[in-house]
Amino acid sequence: MRILFLNILIRVNHFAKEFVKRDIGTVKMSSKKTSITVADVARAAKVSKATAARVLGGYGVASEKTRNAVTEAAEKLGYRSNELARSMSTGRTGLIGVVVGDIENAFFSRAVRGISDAANAAGLNLIITNSNEDLEQEREMVAVLMRQRVAGMIVAPTDVRDTVHLEAAISSGTPVVTFDRVADHLVADSVCGDDAAAADQVMRHLHDLGHQNVAYVTAAGFQGGRLSDLDEIGITAVRNRIAAFLTASERAGIEDPMGLVFQNVIGEESAQDIVAAILAHEPAITAVLASDSLIGASLYKAFKERGVRFPSDLSFVSWFDADWTKVTAPQISVVDQPTYEFGQKAMQCLIGRINGDSSKIEHILIPTPMIARGSIGPRETCGD
Amino acid sequence: MRILFLNILIRVNHFAKEFVKRDIGTVKMSSKKTSITVADVARAAKVSKATAARVLGGYGVASEKTRNAVTEAAEKLGYRSNELARSMSTGRTGLIGVVVGDIENAFFSRAVRGISDAANAAGLNLIITNSNEDLEQEREMVAVLMRQRVAGMIVAPTDVRDTVHLEAAISSGTPVVTFDRVADHLVADSVCGDDAAAADQVMRHLHDLGHQNVAYVTAAGFQGGRLSDLDEIGITAVRNRIAAFLTASERAGIEDPMGLVFQNVIGEESAQDIVAAILAHEPAITAVLASDSLIGASLYKAFKERGVRFPSDLSFVSWFDADWTKVTAPQISVVDQPTYEFGQKAMQCLIGRINGDSSKIEHILIPTPMIARGSIGPRETCGD
DNA sequence: TTGTATGCGTTATCAA
DNA sequence: TTGATAACGCATACAA
Numbered sequence: 193m194r195i196l197f198l199n200i201l202i203r204v205n206h207f208a209k210e211f212v213k214r215d216i217g218t219v220k221m222s223s224k225k226t227s228i229t230v231a232d233v234a235r236a237a238k239v240s241k242a243t244a245a246r247v248l249g250g251y252g253v254a255s256e257k258t259r260n261a262v263t264e265a266a267e268k269l270g271y272r273s274n275e276l277a278r279s280m281s282t283g284r285t286g287l288i289g290v291v292v293g294d295i296e297n298a299f300f301s302r303a304v305r306g307i308s309d310a311a312n313a314a315g316l317n318l319i320i321t322n323s324n325e326d327l328e329q330e331r332e333m334v335a336v337l338m339r340q341r342v343a344g345m346i347v348a349p350t351d352v353r354d355t356v357h358l359e360a361a362i363s364s365g366t367p368v369v370t371f372d373r374v375a376d377h378l379v380a381d382s383v384c385g386d387d388a389a390a391a392d393q394v395m396r397h398l399h400d401l402g403h404q405n406v407a408y409v410t411a412a413g414f415q416g417g418r419l420s421d422l423d424e425i426g427i428t429a430v431r432n433r434i435a436a437f438l439t440a441s442e443r444a445g446i447e448d449p450m451g452l453v454f455q456n457v458i459g460e461e462s463a464q465d466i467v468a469a470i471l472a473h474e475p476a477i478t479a480v481l482a483s484d485s486l487i488g489a490s491l492y493k494a495f496k497e498r499g500v501r502f503p504s505d506l507s508f509v510s511w512f513d514a515d516w517t518k519v520t521a522p523q524i525s526v527v528d529q530p531t532y533e534f535g536q537k538a539m540q541c542l543i544g545r546i547n548g549d550s551s552k553i554e555h556i557l558i559p560t561p562m563i564a565r566g567s568i569g570p571r572e573t574c575g576d
Numbered sequence: 577m578r579i580l581f582l583n584i585l586i587r588v589n590h591f592a593k594e595f596v597k598r599d600i601g602t603v604k605m606s607s608k609k610t611s612i613t614v615a616d617v618a619r620a621a622k623v624s625k626a627t628a629a630r631v632l633g634g635y636g637v638a639s640e641k642t643r644n645a646v647t648e649a650a651e652k653l654g655y656r657s658n659e660l661a662r663s664m665s666t667g668r669t670g671l672i673g674v675v676v677g678d679i680e681n682a683f684f685s686r687a688v689r690g691i692s693d694a695a696n697a698a699g700l701n702l703i704i705t706n707s708n709e710d711l712e713q714e715r716e717m718v719a720v721l722m723r724q725r726v727a728g729m730i731v732a733p734t735d736v737r738d739t740v741h742l743e744a745a746i747s748s749g750t751p752v753v754t755f756d757r758v759a760d761h762l763v764a765d766s767v768c769g770d771d772a773a774a775a776d777q778v779m780r781h782l783h784d785l786g787h788q789n790v791a792y793v794t795a796a797g798f799q800g801g802r803l804s805d806l807d808e809i810g811i812t813a814v815r816n817r818i819a820a821f822l823t824a825s826e827r828a829g830i831e832d833p834m835g836l837v838f839q840n841v842i843g844e845e846s847a848q849d850i851v852a853a854i855l856a857h858e859p860a861i862t863a864v865l866a867s868d869s870l871i872g873a874s875l876y877k878a879f880k881e882r883g884v885r886f887p888s889d890l891s892f893v894s895w896f897d898a899d900w901t902k903v904t905a906p907q908i909s910v911v912d913q914p915t916y917e918f919g920q921k922a923m924q925c926l927i928g929r930i931n932g933d934s935s936k937i938e939h940i941l942i943p944t945p946m947i948a949r950g951s952i953g954p955r956e957t958c959g960d
Numbered sequence: 961t962t963g964t965a966t967g968c969g970t971t972a973t974c975a976a
Numbered sequence: 977t978t979g980a981t982a983a984c985g986c987a988t989a990c991a992a
Contacts, residue, residue: 230985230986274725301680636978
């Protein structure tokens, strides 16, 4: 990749020359894109560079007269400030780095919209990257963002047990806000849904309806195939949900609740397998929780293909209020995660830190209430 | 907004001071974040700044020995290159600007994933912005990106009739690739779906099944309420589809096909209204095309609420193969727009231009075949 | 209120 | 192969 990058850089120079060839008249024998600078404006307005810079940058003072002269000259010449140079001399950029698992996932893209709107309102811009929920890629992306000297970062860390790269960023002065996940010992604010409460709410609801054997299905994979220690889960959102799920299951009299946690479900195939396992489970599983909307959709389709009816055969709940959950018949009950607000909050929080807020680290927990829809029914009607 | 921004900048300084206070030891009485530079590395490696820069920047030549010395020193000090400074002196950045209508829309977020993956492979980074399909915001975003000195831009222009801001960018040396929409006279490559072909394919399919009165529903609004001239549509994707729709309808003997184009459908309410209008239409409308997946979902829900059954009462086709179209019963027929590939192609194209490719402007048309699913049925079965 | 001179962290040009 | 030095475009301390 390094080689490819260099190749590009070299060929960029060819382009620059090419450009000059076409744009005759305004250019000298320079090989670089030549744009209007404060110096040009200053010359045209017959003032010093410093004066021009002051009015163009909007910081110092200037008389009405010179202000107008400079503004006019800038207008005429089509001056556009160079943020690079500005950042260079001020030491700060208006860039915010964002690292999400997958921008294509509505959970994240909606959050990014929230981040984006909040950033925009503050005059900040976003560099968005995907970690692909891969630690190595996350490290690389954080490194890239640091090199770009972002003013701060919002990250959904893939594994809260390994955040040295984030620690490095923070200790070198770049504030970080984690999103959907919280890493202990990391001096970073976090914005997460109240996953434990949501899981508990869902479980209570199901238990009240008479369900006992409830399955939890997640994309996260654990070491050794079977989960022995919750700390093996690097995504705290999932960890907290499972913890609450286990507690609730035990409360309902389940002996081995861990046996009802199905993991590593990625893609349609594994969904098929898990669905088969769930349907074959003894004693019969009468309700299923899907850990996110992608898994939810896969499971739903796989269940449907096998002729399962909701909620008479099975009650079904998915995390995230995705579009697809509202067009099924019956509609799917969901845990509503307002990720747009997650994003907004995270950005506001980060702006605070960038602005110098050095108060105690805050771990913001946002309510994610269950929306009960038709996919949930009483256990009595289940056909077993 | 300007004032807010300044406020932030000022307070950032406070933060810097604050930071220095905590991180005692490595810092001097400077108020700026002080990081390791080539000069520091050079000093540690006992070579000149130029030499250190050459090996760290990977451009000049250096003996094995000094190369090792510099690399080692850099490693030890934790040197991280400053891309700002690099861009400053080279005149080029590794940043690509992206302007989409709404990152939250899967059509765009999937495309952004494609753009992102392609950019990543080339060592480029993305600044992503939303135009909100608003021309004024689009102009602002383009201005922002220009100030950041992006190496190129990928834009889904809100109105192809007003692209002076894009022209300005291009003529000042920043290559632009338009996405989903093509503006005539703009010296920019474009990547679009073959909307006309898709519309034609869908219409032929429906006509073959005996449908005659087919409705087209779009979010785009036209001046004066009723569409008199196709050029009034600023989004070419929509324009081309409607053009093909009209042609096909005429071919099928429809007298006033324009009367079957329903516009300005945004949000659930207007969807309800349009659905009412469609159901009340005389002669009866037996098939509906939704211009995108958001409208599609809104229409679907509104139809369902009114007890409409697919395909016996109505045949239904939506643009974009969204998640929701695969969980309904029956599944929804769609025009499959592989926007991930759109994005990839656009990025590859842009990289070419950045690399100096000055060949003729290319308008790439990507096939968007219909995927026929259960929501389409023969007209014979329609209850009228 | 305005101007002069210097610095930010790189790359790039010449000599040596 | 290396080193001294001048850009790049802006901000800023200080002088006028």
